Amino acid sequence: MSLRRPPSPDEPPQRTRTRVGFHLARWLLLLVLAVLTYLLFPVAGGPAAPSLEVGQVAPNDVVAPFEFVVLKTPAELQREGDALAATVRPIFDYRGSVLDSVTASASALFAALDSANDVPGLIAAGRAHGVTLVPDEASFLLTRGMRARYRRAVLDMVRTELARGVTSNASIDSIAAREIVVRRAGTERVVPRDSVISYARFLDRRRFRHPAPNSSVGDQVFVKLLNGLFRPTLVPNVGDTQALRDELRASVDSVKDVVRANERIVAAHEVVTPAVRDRLVALRSELVRRGGAEGRTVPSGLGQFLTNGLVLAIFWLLLTFYRRETYDDMRQMLLVTLLFGIVIVGAAVNFRFIAPKAELIPIPFAAMLLTVLFSGRVAIVAAAVLAVLLGSQSVYTPEPALYISLLGGVAAAMGMRGVRRRSELLVTVVIVTAAYAFAAITVGLRMSWSFSAVGASALRGAVTAVISAALVSIALPIFEALGRITTDLTLLELSDPARPLLRRLATEAPGTYAHSIAMANLCEAACNAIGANGLLARVGCYYHDIGKLKKPQFFVENQTHGLNPHDKLKPDVSAAVIRSHVKDGIAIADEYKLPDAVKVFIPEHHGTAEITYFLDRARAAAGNEDVPAEQFRYPGPRPHSVETAIAMLADGVEAALRVLDEPTPETVRGAIDHLVSQRVESGQLNDAPLTLADLDRVKDEFVRILAGTYHNRVDYPAASGGLSAEWEASARA
Numbered sequence: 001m002s003l004r005r006p007p008s009p010d011e012p013p014q015r016t017r018t019r020v021g022f023h024l025a026r027w028l029l030l031l032v033l034a035v036l037t038y039l040l041f042p043v044a045g046g047p048a049a050p051s052l053e054v055g056q057v058a059p060n061d062v063v064a065p066f067e068f069v070v071l072k073t074p075a076e077l078q079r080e081g082d083a084l085a086a087t088v089r090p091i092f093d094y095r096g097s098v099l100d101s102v103t104a105s106a107s108a109l110f111a112a113l114d115s116a117n118d119v120p121g122l123i124a125a126g127r128a129h130g131v132t133l134v135p136d137e138a139s140f141l142l143t144r145g146m147r148a149r150y151r152r153a154v155l156d157m158v159r160t161e162l163a164r165g166v167t168s169n170a171s172i173d174s175i176a177a178r179e180i181v182v183r184r185a186g187t188e189r190v191v192p193r194d195s196v197i198s199y200a201r202f203l204d205r206r207r208f209r210h211p212a213p214n215s216s217v218g219d220q221v222f223v224k225l226l227n228g229l230f231r232p233t234l235v236p237n238v239g240d241t242q243a244l245r246d247e248l249r250a251s252v253d254s255v256k257d258v259v260r261a262n263e264r265i266v267a268a269h270e271v272v273t274p275a276v277r278d279r280l281v282a283l284r285s286e287l288v289r290r291g292g293a294e295g296r297t298v299p300s301g302l303g304q305f306l307t308n309g310l311v312l313a314i315f316w317l318l319l320t321f322y323r324r325e326t327y328d329d330m331r332q333m334l335l336v337t338l339l340f341g342i343v344i345v346g347a348a349v350n351f352r353f354i355a356p357k358a359e360l361i362p363i364p365f366a367a368m369l370l371t372v373l374f375s376g377r378v379a380i381v382a383a384a385v386l387a388v389l390l391g392s393q394s395v396y397t398p399e400p401a402l403y404i405s406l407l408g409g410v411a412a413a414m415g416m417r418g419v420r421r422r423s424e425l426l427v428t429v430v431i432v433t434a435a436y437a438f439a440a441i442t443v444g445l446r447m448s449w450s451f452s453a454v455g456a457s458a459l460r461g462a463v464t465a466v467i468s469a470a471l472v473s474i475a476l477p478i479f480e481a482l483g484r485i486t487t488d489l490t491l492l493e494l495s496d497p498a499r500p501l502l503r504r505l506a507t508e509a510p511g512t513y514a515h516s517i518a519m520a521n522l523c524e525a526a527c528n529a530i531g532a533n534g535l536l537a538r539v540g541c542y543y544h545d546i547g548k549l550k551k552p553q554f555f556v557e558n559q560t561h562g563l564n565p566h567d568k569l570k571p572d573v574s575a576a577v578i579r580s581h582v583k584d585g586i587a588i589a590d591e592y593k594l595p596d597a598v599k600v601f602i603p604e605h606h607g608t609a610e611i612t613y614f615l616d617r618a619r620a621a622a623g624n625e626d627v628p629a630e631q632f633r634y635p636g637p638r639p640h641s642v643e644t645a646i647a648m649l650a651d652g653v654e655a656a657l658r659v660l661d662e663p664t665p666e667t668v669r670g671a672i673d674h675l676v677s678q679r680v681e682s683g684q685l686n687d688a689p690l691t692l693a694d695l696d697r698v699k700d701e702f703v704r705i706l707a708g709t710y711h712n713r714v715d716y717p718a719a720s721g722g723l724s725a726e727w728e729a730s731a732r733a
Contacts, residue, residue, distance in 0.1 A: 383409025436461020511557030547585025
């Protein structure tokens, strides 16, 4: 059960009216967003353009209110363009310069062979010109007469066959067309594909000019010579061929159908065909382009407005029941409304001035910010609500905008969950980009998108991810200030020991600094154990005693042995000095501009507890119990959060356990139980949302950490560099 006292069930009428106004102010923000969405996004609906799918039966006649065109889908344009491109005959260019080059190479090759007088010389000469001969083949060419015969045969093959035009095997095999275009000497000629001589056919024709047809070695020599000299004289012109294909693709008419004014699109009780559905979708798009005037009616407008409001209400209900601290804070509600409004306006600007593409809706921007400002759960619900709200608008309905924007928004929220440094936004960019890519692939498979359409969708998602991350890094400090929210990124910056205030604490009040560090370890572990904000607790502990910087020597942890200024002061004066460190701490926090979430640790970690040491001294000096306790009490308030309540417990436990002579696990547990019971019985935790089960887990964490901190250590001998018991005794003497 909670330690917080339950409110009284009897509320006066005035308070009831106040609560009504409280809720009304917050739900009016929802209405503002619903109206904004209604005004920015046209309504295409009503009798003029009913939403009917293929196979449904039309309830009424649908007549075109004006003339409009039905455009082909990207997939249809792609298919028609590919079909037209396939009709283009591949273009091949004849290159006479290649024939001259091959002829010159052949003459040079045989000149080199003629200069050789032995087998090694022939092999070396052939290798120098790209022909690899083995000894048997070189021996075959050793006689000058044989070389002359091969010279005539090779040159004949080059001058006759290559002159006709020969292409490579790969070039001709990759063509599916039955005909090709051959450009030669400024003319073009269409020839059958099968009539083109490939390199394989070129080699086959060697038998007509073979200088040694009955010799296998001679044939190997002939093939090697031809292979080493061969260069295609018929070369595919890929650039010109592709240009012709692109030109035909661009010539595809984007209009699939034209619907005349007053033409009946579908009759009542007719089954909707794919062609009818395309006409209805085109009519809705045209209504949207024209501002929805022809399709907007009072019922359709009211229905759209109520739809917007009900979708937004999902998020408002989440805040009402499961995120009460945000719902109660009007500044944070205004911040949420502003963020939703930015996304709605951004989506409207997108479809009006850029393109009605779901990937460009800035939902990832809102999801990233909400994750850092509040939590990943809040951001995921917000992303889902915005995806439904904007993805269901008529301008985005031709494509699966809801699905695409939902994936992008949820991925942004999930990617930001582990971000503890601003540089780690890049990881979120990668995650969001991947989510949009998967969305593009899955939608492309379902809707038969082309590769280029899938790639364009993924690219738009990547652009949105990068821009969203960049805007978050700029907008985050602004939104933190507007909502007075302290994010984990700010807390991490405040936890840096190099911060000026922490450096001052470490040098001017080292005992207080050491106490704050030890207390922070206790508090963070305990908060993490019960699901509270451990990072906030740690940072709050770092700064909870900064007020002691005003008079550090008046606090025992900063005093040297035998020097205590309180020995010369009256108890009430000493208590006033001790109590003043709370006020001084708040003043220093304001000076260094610490956020409220951290500053609240300064007064609440003491609550309204009594300064019992000086109260007892005052009563002992007065000889009675009539000394008023109010002069010896901290100003408060009592802890109002889990983190400050645990800080109060950790502060008392860490300081008190320093006086234990034998801090065994049993004594540590007993001391912790006693100190926590004191705080509970004195009512210091009445305003904190802690349960008894939470307290048990907190105490367990305290025991676990402190038992390890105060464990026994080995008494190392002095000879090995340790400080033994003997040394300690001699030092005291």
